[in-house]
Structures are given as structure tokens and as C-alpha cells.
Amino acid sequence: MAMVAQSINYKGRTIDFPLENPEEMNVPDEILHENLCKPTTERTRRLKARCRWKHASAGEFIDKEVRAGIERMRLITESHKATAGKPEVIRRALGLAHLLNNCTLVLQDDELIIGYHAEDPEMFPLYPELAYMAVQDYLMTDYAPQPKDEAQEILNYWKPFSIQAKCEPYFDQADLTRMYQVSTMEGPMFASGYNSIVPPYETVLEDGLLKRIELAKEKLANAQAEMEKTPWDATKQLSWIPKIDLWKAMIIADEAVINWARRHARLAKIVAENFETNSARKEELLEISEICHRVPAEPCKGLRDAFQSKWFVFLICHALDRYASGFAQKEDELLEPYYNISVKDRSFQPMTHKDVVELVECERLKISEHGAGKSRAYREIFPGSNDLFILTVGGTKPGFVDACSDMTDAILEGARNIRTTEPSIVFRWDPVGRVKTKRLVFECVRDGLGYPSIMHNRIGVEQMKFYSQFSLNENGVTDDEAHRWANVLCMSPGVCGRRKTQKTRSEGGGAIFPAKLLEIALNNGYDWSYSGMQLGPKTGEATGFKTFDDLLEAFRKQYAYVTSLVIRAKDVMRHFECQVMQMPFVSSIDDGCMELGIDSVELSEQPNGWHNPITTVVAANSLVAIKKLIYDEKKYTMKQLLDALQANWEGHEAMRQDFLNAPKWGNDDPYADGIISKFYEEILGGELAKVTNFSGGPVLPVGQAVGLYMEVGSRTGPTPDGRFGGDAADDGGISPYFGTDKKGPTAVLKSVSKVQKNQKTNLLNQRLNVPMMRSIHGFDIWKSYMDTWESLNIAHVQFNCVSTAELKAAQKEPEKHQDLIVRVSGFSARFVDVPTYGQNTIIARNEQHFGADDYEYINAPL
Amino acid sequence: MTTCKNCSFYFPVPENAGDYEAGKGDCVVEKQDAKGKYWLSKPTRTDSPSCPTFKKA
Numbered sequence: 001m002a003m004v005a006q007s008i009n010y011k012g013r014t015i016d017f018p019l020e021n022p023e024e025m026n027v028p029d030e031i032l033h034e035n036l037c038k039p040t041t042e043r044t045r046r047l048k049a050r051c052r053w054k055h056a057s058a059g060e061f062i063d064k065e066v067r068a069g070i071e072r073m074r075l076i077t078e079s080h081k082a083t084a085g086k087p088e089v090i091r092r093a094l095g096l097a098h099l100l101n102n103c104t105l106v107l108q109d110d111e112l113i114i115g116y117h118a119e120d121p122e123m124f125p126l127y128p129e130l131a132y133m134a135v136q137d138y139l140m141t142d143y144a145p146q147p148k149d150e151a152q153e154i155l156n157y158w159k160p161f162s163i164q165a166k167c168e169p170y171f172d173q174a175d176l177t178r179m180y181q182v183s184t185m186e187g188p189m190f191a192s193g194y195n196s197i198v199p200p201y202e203t204v205l206e207d208g209l210l211k212r213i214e215l216a217k218e219k220l221a222n223a224q225a226e227m228e229k230t231p232w233d234a235t236k237q238l239s240w241i242p243k244i245d246l247w248k249a250m251i252i253a254d255e256a257v258i259n260w261a262r263r264h265a266r267l268a269k270i271v272a273e274n275f276e277t278n279s280a281r282k283e284e285l286l287e288i289s290e291i292c293h294r295v296p297a298e299p300c301k302g303l304r305d306a307f308q309s310k311w312f313v314f315l316i317c318h319a320l321d322r323y324a325s326g327f328a329q330k331e332d333e334l335l336e337p338y339y340n341i342s343v344k345d346r347s348f349q350p351m352t353h354k355d356v357v358e359l360v361e362c363e364r365l366k367i368s369e370h371g372a373g374k375s376r377a378y379r380e381i382f383p384g385s386n387d388l389f390i391l392t393v394g395g396t397k398p399g400f401v402d403a404c405s406d407m408t409d410a411i412l413e414g415a416r417n418i419r420t421t422e423p424s425i426v427f428r429w430d431p432v433g434r435v436k437t438k439r440l441v442f443e444c445v446r447d448g449l450g451y452p453s454i455m456h457n458r459i460g461v462e463q464m465k466f467y468s469q470f471s472l473n474e475n476g477v478t479d480d481e482a483h484r485w486a487n488v489l490c491m492s493p494g495v496c497g498r499r500k501t502q503k504t505r506s507e508g509g510g511a512i513f514p515a516k517l518l519e520i521a522l523n524n525g526y527d528w529s530y531s532g533m534q535l536g537p538k539t540g541e542a543t544g545f546k547t548f549d550d551l552l553e554a555f556r557k558q559y560a561y562v563t564s565l566v567i568r569a570k571d572v573m574r575h576f577e578c579q580v581m582q583m584p585f586v587s588s589i590d591d592g593c594m595e596l597g598i599d600s601v602e603l604s605e606q607p608n609g610w611h612n613p614i615t616t617v618v619a620a621n622s623l624v625a626i627k628k629l630i631y632d633e634k635k636y637t638m639k640q641l642l643d644a645l646q647a648n649w650e651g652h653e654a655m656r657q658d659f660l661n662a663p664k665w666g667n668d669d670p671y672a673d674g675i676i677s678k679f680y681e682e683i684l685g686g687e688l689a690k691v692t693n694f695s696g697g698p699v700l701p702v703g704q705a706v707g708l709y710m711e712v713g714s715r716t717g718p719t720p721d722g723r724f725g726g727d728a729a730d731d732g733g734i735s736p737y738f739g740t741d742k743k744g745p746t747a748v749l750k751s752v753s754k755v756q757k758n759q760k761t762n763l764l765n766q767r768l769n770v771p772m773m774r775s776i777h778g779f780d781i782w783k784s785y786m787d788t789w790e791s792l793n794i795a796h797v798q799f800n801c802v803s804t805a806e807l808k809a810a811q812k813e814p815e816k817h818q819d820l821i822v823r824v825s826g827f828s829a830r831f832v833d834v835p836t837y838g839q840n841t842i843i844a845r846n847e848q849h850f851g852a853d854d855y856e857y858i859n860a861p862l
Numbered sequence: 863m864t865t866c867k868n869c870s871f872y873f874p875v876p877e878n879a880g881d882y883e884a885g886k887g888d889c890v891v892e893k894q895d896a897k898g899k900y901w902l903s904k905p906t907r908t909d910s911p912s913c914p915t916f917k918k919a
Contacts, residue, residue, distance in 0.1 A: 050897040065895075101881055105903040121900055259880040263888070267903040270873050270890050275901065 003029050003803070005771035010852050015862045017775035024774065030809035032770070033802065033820045036447050037419040040354060043110055044361040044418055052121050054371040054386045055421075055833045056379040061143055062833055068138050068373060069123035070145035072320070073154045075099045076129065080161070089242075089582040089599060093249035096321050096585060097256035103320075105267050110281075112304070112362045113311050114264055114288060117319035117370070124371025126151075127323045128158035129581070130193030132165065134375035164190045166576040167569070174534075175565055181531045182377065183715040184520065185562045186511035186612075186708070188569035190576075192375040196388075196489050196509065197324040198501035199317040201310050201334055203589045206498075208298040209254045212588045216254070219597060220247040243597025249584035250594070257585060258297045261312050265292035302349030303342035306335050307359050311366065316585055323373060324505075327389035327423045330486045330496050332408035333397075339407040353410060360414030368420045381707035383838055384822075384829025385421050388706075392486035394437065395428030395457045398479070402430070404437040412440035416447060421821055421828045426487045427452035428460060429790055435783075442782050445799050446773045450823025453490075453798035455761070456790060460485050460493040463760060467607045470697035475592070475605045476500070490826020491704040491733070491761045491796065492610040499592040500606040503583065506574035506694055508610035510566035511708055514555075514684065515615035515729050516716045517562060518622055521554040522642065529717025529725055537561050543638050548631040552623070552683065560687050563699075567611060571694045578602040607697025610760050613684045614705050615712055615729035617665050617737050620676040621721035625662035627675060645718045648725045660722025666736025668747040677754040680734070685758025700760035703733015705825040710838050728841045731825055733762035738844035745785065745848040746857045753792035761795040763825060767845045770803045777862055781850065784858040798823055800845065807831065807843050867908035870919040874908075881905075891915055 002024050005017035019025060027035050039045040055062045079098035083091040106116035118125050126145060128135045135155050138144055145151040159165055167190040168176065179188050189195070203212065223240045265288075272285035287304070294301070295309035310329075318324045342349045343356060372387035382388060393408045415425055427441045441452050461482045468476025477495050488494040489509065494502045502508075517536070520527050525536040539554035578601050587593035587600040596603060629635045636655065644652035663672035684701050691699045713728035721737065730737045734752050741748050745766065752764055772778060789797055800823045810817035814832035822831045822842050831839060855862060866872045866889060874887040889906040892899065 052897055102905055106900060107903070108900040109898050119902070119904075121897075122895075255880065262880060263903065266873070266875075266879070266888060267890060267901065270888065270903070271901050274873075274890070275892055 001025060002027055002032070003771050005769065005775055008852055010855055010862055015777070017772060017777060019774055020776050020778060021774070029770070029803045029805045031816070032806060033448050034817060037819050038417050040357045040361055040414070040417050043112075044358055044365065047110055047362065047365045048418060048420070051365055051420075052369045054124065054369065055384055055830060057383050057833045058835045059376045059380040064142075065122045066371060067123055067143035068126050068145040069118040069120065070147070070151055071103055071119040072099060072125035073128055073145065073151060075102055077154050077157060087245040088580050089245050089249045089584055090252070092582045093252035093256075093584040096253050099320060100256045100260035105263055107264070107267050107271060112284070112288070112359060113307050113366055114268065114292070115311055115315050117315050121369065124373045125319060126373045127193050128155050128162065130163050130323065131191050131375065132159045132162045133191050134193050137376050138373070161580070163193070163573060163576055163581060166580070167572050170572050171569070177533070178535050179565065179569065181535065181715075183527065183530050183712060184513055184516045184535050184558070185566050187377060188573070189505055190569065190573045192377060193323055194374055194378050194505065195322065195324040196326040196328070196505045197317055197503055197586070198326070198328040198486065198488055198494055198496050199313055199586065200496070200498055200501050200590045201313055201329055202498045203591060204296045204313050205300045205306055205309055205334065205338075208296060209258050209588075210297050211299075212594070213251050213254045215594055216247045216250040216588060219594065220244060220251075223247065223597070246582070246584060246587060246593075246597050246599055249582070250588035253585035254588050257312070257316060261292050261296055265289045268292060300338055301341070303335065303338040303351065303356060303359065304349045306338040307363060310334070311363070313589070319370070319372075321583055321585055322581065325372065325374070325388045326489050327367060327391050328486050328488050328494070328496065329391050330393070330395075330484055331391045332393040332405055332411055333403055333484065336405045336407045339405070339410070343406070353406065356407070356410040357414045357417065360411050361418040364414060364418055364420045364423060367423045381711055382827055382829075383707055383835055384824065384831065384833035385827050387422070388489050388827055389423035390426060390487055390489060390826070391423050392426040392428065393452070394430070394433055395485070396430050396432060396461070396483050398483050400430070400432060402432045402434055403483070404434045408437050409440055412437070412444055412452070415449065415451070416440065416444045419447075419449065419819055419821065421830050424450075424490075424827055425452040427454050428457040429454045429786060430457035431787070431790065438783060438786075439779055442779050445782070446778060446801055448800070448802045449821055450798065450800060450828035453796065453826070454786065454789075455487065455493065456793065456795050459761075459793065459795050463493055464495055464606075467697050470607045470695070471605055472607075472696040473605055477606050488608070489704075490706065491763055492608070492702045493761070494608045495606050499590050501590070502608050503586055503590075503600040504574060504577060506570040506577070507608045508702065510570055510611040512559065512562050512566055512611065512613050513615045513708075513712045513716070514559065514613050514619035515622075515719060516712060517558045518555055518619040519717050519719065521551065521558045522645070525558065528646070530715045542642060545638065548627045551626065556683055556687065559683060563611070563688055563691060567691050567693055567699060574601065574694045604695035607693070607695035609691070609693045609695065609697050609699035610702040611688060611699050612704055612733070613701050614703060614708050614733065615716065616680070616684060616703055616733060617730035617735065618716070618719050618721055618723060620679050621662070621664050621672070621737060621740070622719045623679060624664070624672045624675050625659045625720045625722070628662050628671070629658060641720060645720070648718045656722050659720050662721070664721070664737065664740040666741035666748045666751050667743040668750040673751050673754050680755040680759065681757040689758050700758060701733070701762070702760045703762035705731050705733060705763060706827065707824060707838065709825065710841065714837075728837070731841060731845070732765045735763065735765040736846070738841060739846050741846050744851055744854050746788070746854045748848070749789055749792055749794065752794050756793065759795065764794065764797045765800070765823065765825065765845065766797060767800040767847045769847055769849050770801055772850060773801050777860075780862070781855070781858075781860050784860040788858040800842065804843055804847065807839070811836070811839060864912040864916055865908060866906045866910045866912060868919055869912060870917045871915065872906065872908070872919070885909065
């Protein structure tokens with residue numbers, strides 16, 4: 001039997017909560033989520049049943065068939081050797097062309113969208129040109145590329161040329177060693193190769209690559225004519241040289257991509273005519289062949305074209321040219337014109353809305369099979385998933401006109417029906433958004449997918465405009481363009497469209513860990529609990545801090561040191577990316593790069609600085625406890641606290657209870673919230689805002705915990721909030737610590753709404769009560785909650801909606817709970833693929849129950 | 863010596879293809895594993911020595 005929410009008295013009436021679907025009464029809570037998957041067609045049911053997931057857990061691939069391929073490494077190395085002496089950007093284009101002309105293509109049964117990025121569907125490629133440490137690690141595993149000797153030889157060849165080798169000399173050994181600890185800060189991007197990008201898909205879908213080649217040829221002819229003008233003026237005419245090289249490289253890259261797509265067309269036709277015996281599938285393959293011949297060379301003519309063209313561009317930008325995480329796009333607006341052609345006008349590739357939902361499910365399953373050759377550290381911090389794949393829907397068009405469409409609905413319906421952990425979805429919540437679409441968002445949340453995560457539409461639009469003012473070429477987004485934003489990864493909004501999108505991760509993603517920083521601030525910069533080394537500047541013995549402000553100042557110095565180092569590492573990498581990691585294909589599809597002849601890594605028209613303080617709430621709650629018990633009430637001395645922490649509270653349980661019971665974030669407590677909101681705004685955001693990054697703009701915090709809250713928690717000693725050493729840290733950027741938000745869901749919103757200044761976004765995890773959400777009042781209550789959230793000007797919120805009974809049942813019998821999905825932080829994961837340490841952090845999150853006061857505050861229409 | 867040219871899995875690249883070269887072809891083979899059926903295509907040349915999957919055309 002399913003549990004039903006208890007009746008309540010509200011405004012003088014008794015409100016009952018019967019389930020919306022009475023048949024669910026017969027479904028036990030422990031297996032609810034195994035009964036929610038409803039693939040739209042038999043095809044997607046089959047595709048899901050055989051999906052080649054590439055989930056990792058504790059850094060290891062769960063499916064033992066998954067392994068690294070050697071083909072990409074081999075081909076780019078052959079090209080690099082053969083093109084020595086040519087301009088670097090031309091070498092990059094020739095490297096891509098050599099790869100695309102010679103790589104193995106994969107076509108799987110039943111697929112409607114085709115294309116893969118390695119020589120076998122169980123494999124993923126590696127990137128020795130980025131970080132040699134990451135590839136060396138793969139060579140020590142059971143899933144190393146084969147033959148291993150050849151892979152090692154390739155890696156040895158690349159070591160001196162790799163981005164990592166180029167960047168390391170610009171940091172002293174102490175700083176490098178501190179970065180590699182990943183306890184006060186994330187390791188540098190040049191040591192992991194971890195990257196993200198927002199591809200300008202729009203130009204490919206709208207123009208096609210043949211037109212982009214024509215544009216490059218026109219620019220090239222003009223540049224060559226300018227070079228030949230007399231009288232010669234070196235101060236002007238020499239500047240054409242790198243532009244000429246880039247436009248030439250664009251042509252090489254685009255022609256290679258077209259030929260590669262058309263190789264897929266040939267493959268589909270060969271299979272149809274020589275291997276396939278099913279006549280219906282033969283017809284499908286012949287249509288797929290036509291599509292792959294047409295796109296991305298030509299503009300898309302219908303929705304099947306658009307899905308396929310987009311997939312080819314994704315593979316190039318995220319996996320073949322170089323590695324980049326993410327699936328950033330404003331997918332509903334990107335596809336809406338083709339939806340209208342195929343579904344509403346039925347003028348090309350005619351189909352029904354249900355056919356569109358099937359295509360959405362097919363795309364979700366393609367992403368679910370996409371293997372990422374990312375480093376061990378990044379496999380560890382996204383347990384239960386392949387990688388961070390996140391698309392964005394909803395929001396507004398210029399003039400704050402609702403951007404939701406039937407395409408938005410198809411994307412949400414597909415996600416709800418097929419139930420995959422990825423791609424995650426961001427929904428831009430705006431008051432003008434249509435209720436029909438918000439209802440579908442609710443259904444995804446209610447069914448426990450953990451997505452869509454919800455972003456405040458108007459905060460995002462304003463941020464695009466804010467950053468525009470710092471544009472180095474005074475060509476940031478217009479007010480109209482500011483409406484077209486999508487999350488770059490989990491949390492940071494960035495513009496998308498034909499130009500000005502973020503092309504490399506130097507703009508963001510550097511994680512900084514306040515919990516550990518507070519720990520070392522209490523120990524004169526020394527890390528006694530994990531690394532046993534001086535991790536930061538000497539900021540004084542804590543026993544000498546006469547006031548709370550002295551402690552804050554020590555923390556500020558530790559934080560400032562780390563933020564500058566983290567962002568310097570990003571920008572040093574970008575400097576070298578500009579020299580040897582150019583992306584001529586991406587440049588060719590960006591209108592700005594095409595117009596100006598500047599490579600996409602270098603050209604930054606729209607700054608978008610975002611870096612991540614993570615484990616903030618452990619630090620913040622600790623500061624509150626210290627202020628109250630040591631500086632205000634003087635119940636304990638700093639010496640007593642330090643002794644208790646060194647003992648991991650052992651022998652100091654009464655004292656630990658005092659620190660544990662000090663006011664905590666998320667309870668609308670004026671004492672705690674006053675200290676903590678100032679901590680967010682003046683120190684975390686304030687210090688970051690002093691930094692100027694590669695793009696010329698300030699940096700703002702995007703608290704997005706990913707799995708680092710576990711990783712860093714395990715490396716952080718006991719903290720003054722009463723936490724034991726090694727326990728997980730807080731799971732969001734601004735989420736209350738597990739189980740400490742005891743005053744209900746609206747108290748959380750009130751606390752969080754107090755942080756407004758100097759923030760970009762902060763991740764807010766909430767766990768909602770399943771019986772309430774599945775009742776006849778579920779949508780009305782949730783929508784009222786969301787409207788309240790919006791009016792409080794909070795940037796983000798996301799939900800787990802799963803019972804503790806079901807989570808515990810899955811821990812006991814994981815094989816029976818393969819469809820149980822949870823929201824970890826900025827990503828959703830298959831619960832049974834998350835290590836137990838991480839599973840327990842999900843269970844420990846407070847399940848929010850609404851009381852009459854909460855309903856009244858959100859004005860629920862009960 | 864048997865070569866790809868005589869293999870039933872060899873398909874010459876059409877002359878109007880962007881990647882056409884004389885003697886270049888696609889080696890297309892069907893694979894099956896526990897998760898399903900799929901096909902692989904890899905460039906080859908008519909005079910390449912045959913591989914273990916060779917099947918006379």
C-alpha cells in the first residue's frame with residue numbers, strides 16, 4: 001500500500017490528500033519508481049533496455065565492458081607528427097580532418113539519431129594533448145586503451161606538447177602541490193583536461209556548413225587582397241596573417257565534418273542495402289542516409305534533420321575535436337522552428353507530437369550512452385552518471401514573452417516517460433510561463449527525476465546584461481539577446497545563439513572549498529587532518545584572535561589566496577589554449593569568430609565569470625557556532641575548541657552538542673542568517689568580484705556542489721558546526737546542511753532569500769514529501785511554492801522526491817531498483833550506482849513537510 | 863595474397879564523395895554483443911591485406 005499524506009486543518013477546514021492516481025494505492029512505497037517508466041514507443045523501450053550506460057561509481061566504470069579506445073589518440077598523433085612546421089591553427093584543423101576521415105563509424109540497431117565518438121559503442125576516446133596525468137591514470141586501469149604499449153608511447157610523445165606541460169612552469173611547486181591536494185581548491189584544469197562549452201548550434205542548423213565555408217572563403221579572399229594593397233603598411237597588414245590562417249583552418253575543418261557526416265550517410269545506405277532484412281528498418285536507414293548527406297552540410301529542413309545535425313555538432317565539440325562536458329543549449333527554442341515545419345505545417349519530415357517525443361527519448365538515450373574520457377577525479381565527483389549533460393528550456397523571449405512551446409512540452413514529456421539520469425534539464429521559471437508546461441515540469445519533479453532544476457528567469461536575463469557591460473570589444477549581449485541563455489553546466493547561466501557563447505571552461509568552474517579553508521584558518525594555514533602540509537598563507541594562531549572579525553579576516557586571506565590561484569590556473573590554461581588548442585570548427589560556426597577572424601578560444605565578446613565556493617554552509621554554520629559560543633557567550637575558549645577538534649570531538653561530546661545545537665542555516669534564524677548572509681555577500685562574493693578574468697569581467701560565485709561535497713568532506717577534518725572529521729559537507733551551494741533545516745520549507749526559502757548581493761547562483765537542494773506531491777493537491781501546492789520562490793528572488797531550486805523507505809529498500813536489493821533516480825547536486829544519478837557514503841547523504845536530507853503556516857505563507861489554493 | 867578488394871565487406875567510395883580517392887573504400891562489418899547489433903565502418907584500400915573477418919565477395 002502507498003502512504004497517503006495526513007489530513008490537516010487549514011483556514012478552518014479539513015484538507016485531505018488522496019492520491020491523484022488512485023491506482024497507485026496498490027503500489028508499495030518501496031517500489032514506486034520502478035513503476036513509473038513508460039517509454040513512448042516500443043523502439044525506445046528496446047533502446048533503453050539495451051542502453052550502454054557508462055556510469056562510474058567511486059571513479060570506476062560500473063559496466064566492465066566499458067573501456068578506453070586508442071583510435072583517437074593514434075590518429076591525432078599521426079597528424080601532429082605529419083604537420084610539424086605548419087601554423088598551429090592549421091595543424092588543429094588537419095588533426096581534426098585526419099581523425100574524421102579515418103575514424104571508425106558506429107551505427108546501432110533501432111537508432112533514429114546516429115553517430116558515435118569512438119571505434120566501438122562500449123568505448124570512449126582519450127585526449128593526451130590535454131592532461132598527461134589523466135591519460136597516465138587510464139593506463140593503470142583495467143579499461144586502458146589497447147595495445148597499452150602503443151598508448152604509452154603516444155602519451156610519452158605528447159607529454160612535452162600537452163597543455164599540462166605548457167602551464168606547469170608558470171606555478172611554483174608549492175602552489176602546484178597545494179592545488180593537487182583538492183582539499184582547499186579544485187585541481188587545475190590543465191591537470192585534468194576537464195572542459196565545457198556552449199556550441200553555437202544555431203548557425204549550423206540555420207545556415208549549414210557549406211554556407212559557413214563560403215563565408216570563410218569570402219573573408220579569406222578579402223584578407224588576401226588587403227595583404228596585397230600598396231603602399232605596404234606593416235602596422236595594419238601584418239595583422240591579417242593569423243586571420244588568414246584561421247579562415248583556412250575553418251574551411252579544412254568544415255569540409256572534414258561534412259565528409260564525416262556523409263560517411264555516415266554511406267554507412268546507413270550500405271547497411272540498408274546489404275545487411276538489413278526488415279523492410280521497415282530499411283526504409284528508416286535510407287531516410288537516415290538522406291539526412292546525413294544533407295546535414296550538417298545544408299540548413300535543416302525538418303525536425304529529423306535538426307536532431308541529427310545537432311548530434312553531429314555535439315560529437316565534434318564535446319568529444320572529437322577535444323573533450324568538453326555539458327549539453328548546453330536552449331533546446332526548445334533551437335528546435336521550435338523545425339517542430340513547426342514537421343508537426344504543425346507538416347511541410348517536411350511530417351510527424352506527430354508523439355513522434356517528436358520518441359525523438360526526444362532517442363536523444364536522451366544517445367546521451368546516456370555517451371562515454372566521457374574524463375579524469376579519475378571527475379569520474380569520482382559525478383557518481384551514478386556518465387558526465388554532466390544539461391540542457392535548458394522555458395524562460396522568455398525578448399519583451400518577456402513566454403518562450404515555452406509545444407517543443408518544450410515534448411522535451412519534458414520524453415524525459416518523464418523514458419526516465420534516464422541524463423541529460424538533466426533546467427527550466428527557466430518566469431511568471432508568464434504557461435501553466436501547461438509548468439505542469440509537465442511538476443510531473444518530472446514529482447516522479448523523482450531530480451530535474452528540471454529551476455532557475456529564476458529574470459535573474460538570469462539581468463546577469464547577461466550585467467556582464468555585457470564588461471565586454472572587451474564592447475559587443476556583449478543586447479537586451480534582446482540576454483533572453484537567450486542556458487546553463488553552461490549545472491548552474492551558471494550563459495548566453496547561447498549564433499555568437500558570444502562560452503567556448504572554454506576558463507570562464508568558470510574553479511571550485512574553492514570554504515570548509516577546509518576555515519579549518520586551515522584556525523590552524524595558521526596548516527592542514528593537520530589530511531595532507532599534513534602548509535596549505536595556505538600563515539594567517540596567525542587562532543588562539544590569538546581577539547575578536548570574531550580577526551577570525552573572519554584570517555579566513556578572508558586564505559580564501560583570497562585560493563581564489564586568485566584557481567582563476568590564475570584557468571587563465572594561464574586559456575593563454576596556452578589560444579596558442580595550441582584552437583578550435584577552428586567551433587570558430588567557423590560562431591558569427592563573431594567568422595567576422596573578426598579570431599579563434600573561438602580567444603574571442604570573448606561576452607564575459608561570464610563564475611567559480612564555485614563549495615562546502616560553504618559547513619564553514620558558515622561553524623562561524624555562527626564560534627561567534628555564539630566563544631566570542632558572544634564566552635562559554636568556551638578557542639583553545640578548548642581547537643583541542644576538541646584535534647580529538648575529533650572524542651571526549652568532548654557535551655561540547656560538541658553545544659556546537660551542534662548552535663543556530664543553523666535554513667531556519668529563518670536572524671542570528672545565524674545575519675552572519676551567514678554577510679559571509680556570502682562580503683567575503684565569498686565580495687572577494688571573487690575583485691578578480692578580473694581573461695574576459696575582462698568580474699567573477700561571481702556559483703555554489704554548485706557536484707559530488708565534491710563528498711570528496712572534500714572526506715578530506716576535511718572535524719568542524720565547529722559539530723560535524724565529525726570525514727563526514728560529507730553540505731550538498732548544495734546554499735542548501736542547509738543535512739537534517740538541520742527543522743523549521744519547514746518556507747523557513748528555508750526565507751533564509752536563502754537573504755543572500756542577494758555579489759552572487760551569480762547558488763544551488764538549493766530541497767527534498768519534498770512524496771505523498772503530498774502525488775496527491776490531488778500536489779501541483780497546486782508546488783506551483784504556489786514556486787511562485788513564492790520566484791517572488792523572493794532566489795536564483796535556483798531543485799528537488800528530490802523519493803521516500804526514505806524506497807531509498808533504504810534500494811540499498812538492500814540494488815538489482816531491483818535500477819530505475820531509481822536521485823538528485824545528487826547539479827546532476828541526477830542512478831541511486832544504486834552511487835557509493836554508500838553518497839547514498840547516505842541523500843537519505844540524510846530533510847524531507848520537507850508543509851504545515852498550515854507554510855501553506856498560508858505560499859498562499860496555497862487548498 | 864587476398865586483399866580488401868575481394869572481400870564482401872568492402873564497399874568502394876563513390877567518385878562523387880568528398881573523401882573519394884582512387885582505391886579507397888569502406889569496410890563495413892556487422893557486430894553483435896550482449897546489448898545488441900551494430901555495424902562498424904572503417905576506411906580501407908583495395909590493396910590492403912585482408913583481415914580475419916575477410917569473406918570472399
